[in-house]
Amino acid sequence: MAREPILENAVMLMLWQEEGPLTPRQVKSRLDETHPVAYTTAMTVLMRLWKKGLLRRYRVGRAYAYAPTVGQAQHAAQRMEGILREVNERAVALGRFVERLSSSDREELMRILSAGD
Incomplete structure (x- = not known):
């Protein structure tokens, strides 16, 4: 299995x-x-x-x-949301996730977060 x-x-x-x-x-x-x-x-x-x-x-x-039923990016986002819901220490999990991102992915994440303000 x-x-x-x-x-x-x-x-x-x-x-x-x-x-x-x-x-x-x-x-x-x-x-x-x-x-x-x-x-x-x-x-x-x-x-x-x-x-x-x-x-x-x-x-x-x-x-x-x-x-x-959904695109690949939406599916990935749903999976990440589900994983975060299961974690007690969300800040730690998010921090570790960001640490593992490439510099270009980190820059993209910062751009997305800045655009949301």
């Missing part, structure tokens, strides 16, 4: 790069290049992401095609 988050991340990255929804067969085919999986595994990952609300699905013949 340790592969689940890796596969979920791989599928999300794949879907964010696509122009439109993908069927489980298309997802499996693309996953096979880096993470060989059975069709049922690809289907399970898609269903799990759909149940989490990360994907929407569209009927395509007898199958469904899946696409992300």
Whole structure:
């Protein structure tokens, strides 16, 4: 079961790069290049992401095609917000996060914070 988050991340990255929804067969085919999986595994990952609300699905013949509900940047922001909600020492966590940023990311963060004033 340790592969689940890796596969979920791989599928999300794949879907964010696509122009439109993908069927489980298309997802499996693309996953096979880096993470060989059975069709049922690809289907399970898609269903799990759909149940989490990360994907929407569209009927395509007898199958469904899946696409992300939010963009990659919005998803990352939601994950960061969720992590911060779980931390008791938010200031420490934020400080450590900022320490690890590259100088260009730090400058971008400062620009964003300044624009909010």
